[in-house]
Amino acid sequence: MITTSAxxxxxxxxxLQSQRNRMIVLMVLAAVAMVIPLVANNYMLEVxxxxxxxxxxxxxxxxxxxxxxxxxxxxxxxxxxxAYTTGILTSQFGVNFWLTIPVAVACSMLAGLIIGGPxxxxxxxxxxxxxxxxxxxxxxxxxxxxxxxxxxxxxxxxRPSFFGIELSRGIxxxxxxxxxxxxxxxxxxxxxxxxxxxxWQYVREDEDAAEAMGIGRVAVKLYAxxxxxxxxxxxGCFFAVKMTAISPETFTFTQSVLILLGVVLGGMGxxxxxxxxxxxxxxxxxxxxxxxxxxxxxxxxxxxxxxxxRPEGIWPQSKS
Amino acid sequence: MLLLEVEHLExxxxxxxxxxxxxxxxxxGTIASLIGPNGAGKTSVFNCLTGFYRxxxxxxxxxxxxxxxxxPHRITRAGMARTFQNxxxxxxxxxxxxVMSGMHCRTSAGPIGAVFKTGSQRREEELINLVSxxxxxxxxxLESKDRRASNLPxxxxxxxxxxxxxxxxxxLLLLDEPAAGLNHDEKQELIALILRIRDExxxxxxxxEHDMGLVMKVSxxxxxxxxxxxxxxxxxxxVQNNPRxxxxxxxxxxxxxx
Amino acid sequence: xxxxxxILQQLANGLILGSFYALVALGYTMVYxxxxxxxxxxxxxxxxxxxxxxxxxxxxxxxxGESWGAILCSMVFSMLAVGLLGVIIQRIAYxxxxxxxxxxxxxxxxxxxxxxxNGVMAVTDGEYLAFSTDLSYDGLDLGNVxxxxxxxxxxxxxxxxxxxxxxFVHKTLYGKAMRAIAIDQDACRLMGINVNRIIALxxxxxxxxxxxxxxxxxxxxxxLHFSMGFVIGLKAFTAAVIGGIGSIPGAMLGGQVLGLxxxxxxxxxxxxxxxxxxxxxxxxxxxxxFKPTGLLxxxxxxxx
Numbered sequence: 001m002i003t004t005s006a007x008x009x010x011x012x013x014x015x016l017q018s019q020r021n022r023m024i025v026l027m028v029l030a031a032v033a034m035v036i037p038l039v040a041n042n043y044m045l046e047v048x049x050x051x052x053x054x055x056x057x058x059x060x061x062x063x064x065x066x067x068x069x070x071x072x073x074x075x076x077x078x079x080x081x082x083a084y085t086t087g088i089l090t091s092q093f094g095v096n097f098w099l100t101i102p103v104a105v106a107c108s109m110l111a112g113l114i115i116g117g118p119x120x121x122x123x124x125x126x127x128x129x130x131x132x133x134x135x136x137x138x139x140x141x142x143x144x145x146x147x148x149x150x151x152x153x154x155x156x157x158x159r160p161s162f163f164g165i166e167l168s169r170g171i172x173x174x175x176x177x178x179x180x181x182x183x184x185x186x187x188x189x190x191x192x193x194x195x196x197x198x199x200w201q202y203v204r205e206d207e208d209a210a211e212a213m214g215i216g217r218v219a220v221k222l223y224a225x226x227x228x229x230x231x232x233x234x235x236g237c238f239f240a241v242k243m244t245a246i247s248p249e250t251f252t253f254t255q256s257v258l259i260l261l262g263v264v265l266g267g268m269g270x271x272x273x274x275x276x277x278x279x280x281x282x283x284x285x286x287x288x289x290x291x292x293x294x295x296x297x298x299x300x301x302x303x304x305x306x307x308x309x310r311p312e313g314i315w316p317q318s319k320s
Numbered sequence: 321m322l323l324l325e326v327e328h329l330e331x332x333x334x335x336x337x338x339x340x341x342x343x344x345x346x347x348x349g350t351i352a353s354l355i356g357p358n359g360a361g362k363t364s365v366f367n368c369l370t371g372f373y374r375x376x377x378x379x380x381x382x383x384x385x386x387x388x389x390x391x392p393h394r395i396t397r398a399g400m401a402r403t404f405q406n407x408x409x410x411x412x413x414x415x416x417x418x419v420m421s422g423m424h425c426r427t428s429a430g431p432i433g434a435v436f437k438t439g440s441q442r443r444e445e446e447l448i449n450l451v452s453x454x455x456x457x458x459x460x461x462l463e464s465k466d467r468r469a470s471n472l473p474x475x476x477x478x479x480x481x482x483x484x485x486x487x488x489x490x491x492l493l494l495l496d497e498p499a500a501g502l503n504h505d506e507k508q509e510l511i512a513l514i515l516r517i518r519d520e521x522x523x524x525x526x527x528x529e530h531d532m533g534l535v536m537k538v539s540x541x542x543x544x545x546x547x548x549x550x551x552x553x554x555x556x557x558x559v560q561n562n563p564r565x566x567x568x569x570x571x572x573x574x575x576x577x578x
Numbered sequence: 579x580x581x582x583x584x585i586l587q588q589l590a591n592g593l594i595l596g597s598f599y600a601l602v603a604l605g606y607t608m609v610y611x612x613x614x615x616x617x618x619x620x621x622x623x624x625x626x627x628x629x630x631x632x633x634x635x636x637x638x639x640x641x642x643g644e645s646w647g648a649i650l651c652s653m654v655f656s657m658l659a660v661g662l663l664g665v666i667i668q669r670i671a672y673x674x675x676x677x678x679x680x681x682x683x684x685x686x687x688x689x690x691x692x693x694x695x696n697g698v699m700a701v702t703d704g705e706y707l708a709f710s711t712d713l714s715y716d717g718l719d720l721g722n723v724x725x726x727x728x729x730x731x732x733x734x735x736x737x738x739x740x741x742x743x744x745x746f747v748h749k750t751l752y753g754k755a756m757r758a759i760a761i762d763q764d765a766c767r768l769m770g771i772n773v774n775r776i777i778a779l780x781x782x783x784x785x786x787x788x789x790x791x792x793x794x795x796x797x798x799x800x801x802l803h804f805s806m807g808f809v810i811g812l813k814a815f816t817a818a819v820i821g822g823i824g825s826i827p828g829a830m831l832g833g834q835v836l837g838l839x840x841x842x843x844x845x846x847x848x849x850x851x852x853x854x855x856x857x858x859x860x861x862x863x864x865x866x867x868f869k870p871t872g873l874l875x876x877x878x879x880x881x882x
Binding site: 065069070071073118119122123124125126128129130132133134136137140141143144253257260264268293294296297299300301303304307308311 | 616671674675678679680681682684685686688689690691692693696697699700703704808812815852853855856859860862863866867870
């Protein structure tokens with residue numbers, strides 16, 4: 001009797017509780033996402049591509065913030081490491097784009113290890129500051145090194161080809177980022193419902209009790225950190241070839257905060273929530289174009305209101 | 321054979337001596353107790369044993385190996401599990417998920433196994449489920465496995481903590497005031513459960529307790545500490561008649577002895 | 579310039595910079611000491627302080643001119659205004675979050691910081707504002723070392739504020755209550771201390787010090803920008819950590835240490851000033867990893 005009452009929900013949410021119904025919704029959504037480019041104009045396509053791109057970034061940060069409960073204020077740094085690795089290797093050494101992906105992934109994971117390894121045993125607020133400082137350090141380094149093109153950044157990054165088709169049109173990148181987003185959702189889902197995913201939740205809820213149960217909190221957090229970094233790195237690779245140019249100003253603190261906002265807005269730790277958060281992040285400024293420079297101010301107010309009145313985010317809690 | 325051997329343990333916080341020259345041991349397959357008035361340092365002993373505090377000096381040998389200054393999760397992996405004085409459940413998770421945490425240190429699937437759902441990962445998940453349900457069945461909470469842990473009555477939450485500790489497959493189980501807040505009937509069940517854990521599962525038990533009745537009933541050996549030092553040791557009878565023990569308790573908590 | 583002159587000049591520069599850092603660091607440390615909250619918005623309060631000072635100075639310059647009297651007046655009002663803003667922020671954003679998980683409080687503080695900096699950006703259109711004063715460029719000319727009277731006055735003002743703060747915390751009943759709350763909030767409540775009011779007072783004092791530093795920075799650098807709170811916020815936090823977060827003398831010491839390190843850091847050959855921030859942030863990270871208790875901080879009970 002208790003088990004049913006805990007699960008029982010009214011309306012469409014109750015309907016969503018069933019695995020089969022959830023699959024139906026997902027299939028419909030995927031189908032819609034697949035056919036949209038056939039009817040959308042270039043502008044819409046560009047915006048939606050951007051939304052899928054932010055979906056990948058937000059899902060990556062969600063592993064760190066949502067699953068492991070660590071505040072990372074320098075997430076853009078991992079995205080930067082991925083983008084610059086691909087940018088440098090393709091534009092200055094002529095390496096094939098597809099070969100740069102594993103290198104970029106390795107580099108961003110390494111960056112995650114370097115910064116996470118020594119700092120993950122720190123208190124959570126210290127960690128937030130350390131990641132912030134790390135994000136700034138990466139950006140300043142990119143600004144001042146020759147190999148990264150200095151303040152003006154890298155230009156002329158080659159477009160990759162895929163079985164003879166050069167990925168250059170908007171529609172190509174729409175599908176590339178859609179695919180990445182679906183992959184990110186899938187990986188997140190599998191991780192969340194695994195031994196490691198549970199370990200993240202244990203550590204998030206009570207570090208000491210988790211430790212007493214034989215869960216090494218530093219190792220578990222490091223996994224979250226490095227996997228999150230990997231998501232950022234992969235997104236960075238494709239970002240670099242889509243834009244064909246990257247500059248340090250893409251990877252500011254504001255960028256990190258935006259990605260965090262997407263996660264918080266949709267609901268930390270909940271995949272559909274984070275996807276909605278990423279879309280809201282991208283669509284909102286497009287819909288309200290008149291806001292211009294007020295955008296970040298409004299985002300700040302939204303974030304405050306969410307934290308004060310609905311800390312679980314837009315997407316509702318699945319367990320009562 | 322000695323399962324746990326503590327020698328000359330010293331612990332101090334900011335100049336305050338908490339444990340002094342404390343030595344005691346636990347024989348394999350027995351139920352031992354650590355008692356003493358409030359603030360005597362009992363929980364500090366547990367925290368030293370499980371790696372949450374760093375003792376200043378001394379030796380702790382568990383199962384033939386030194387575990388001094390090891391990280392808590394390594395000590396748990398070595399076979400020592402604990403419960404907490406104030407409940408420390410993962411409140412928003414289900415009872416089953418809580419117990420599954422204990423199996424973490426006995427399994428190994430990582431992110432790659434999780435993403436690709438490899439055969440070994442799936443077998444491991446099944447094993448985690450199986451063992452966790454067994455542990456819940458052992459403490460009699462299997463039918464509550466899908467409830468949210470914080471929605472259970474207090475006594476049941478305690479038993480979830482026990483099941484969780486059992487799921488780590490310990491050799492030694494440390495129970496921190498297991499009878500606190502329980503009524504008379506619950507205490508009788510508790511005594512039965514403690515005996516079953518030892519007799520059916522073969523797990524050695526060390527418990528901290530205030531309830532003298534319970535301690536006298538279940539433990540084969542009692543160590544009494546006061547102000548962080550051992551003042552008496554022996555069977556229930558020996559300890560009961562020890563003048564130093566009576567003095568220590570009369571000074572602070574005479575009503576508990578009566 | 580001889581080496582000695584360079585050393586003396588950088589010493590002077592470092593102490594001036596350090597005074598700003600110390601003033602802002604004090605607010606971080608006081609708030610952290612009392613409720614263990616890392617107030618991300620603190621650097622932005624400094625920035626708001628600069629702008630409020632600018633507004634008041636422009637408003638009263640007709641009456642008082644733009645010299646020391648007017649600057650002092652605008653500084654006092656800016657301190658009051660920013661102090662009040664700090665209390666309002668505490669009431670609206672932090673009080674409801676005190677029981678929430680740490681992650682939520684940090685994100686809330688981040689949101690407040692975004693609102694302040696982007697709010698000022700929207701008002702000022704993201705432009706630099708010239709903070710003009712009538713102060714003379716005279717100063718003490720000690721051979722090759724030059725310290726302007728403005729710099730001297732700013733350092734003295736900063737020191738004065740810190741002395742007042744120290745006396746307040748250590749010699750008054752309110753100060754004693756603050757120190758007591760930092761140790762055990764619940765016990766204070768039982769002893770009849772109005773904990774909420776003391777916390778609000780702490781926010782007021784910490785914020786007003788940041789406000790004062792903002793006005794001083796305006797006078798010193800001669801311009802204001804909405805983004806100026808971000809970097810100083812990070813640096814002041816670094817200073818607070820160097821000194822030992824939670825310790826008031828530590829924040830003062832840490833500010834000076836960081837100021838001096840930066841001043842001398844720019845003298846290292848082949849390391850241009852563009853690397854200055856990397857230097858500070860790197861120092862912060864190393865410090866947090868290896869000596870999180872800082873120079874004067876208390877060691878917490880050691881746990882693994």
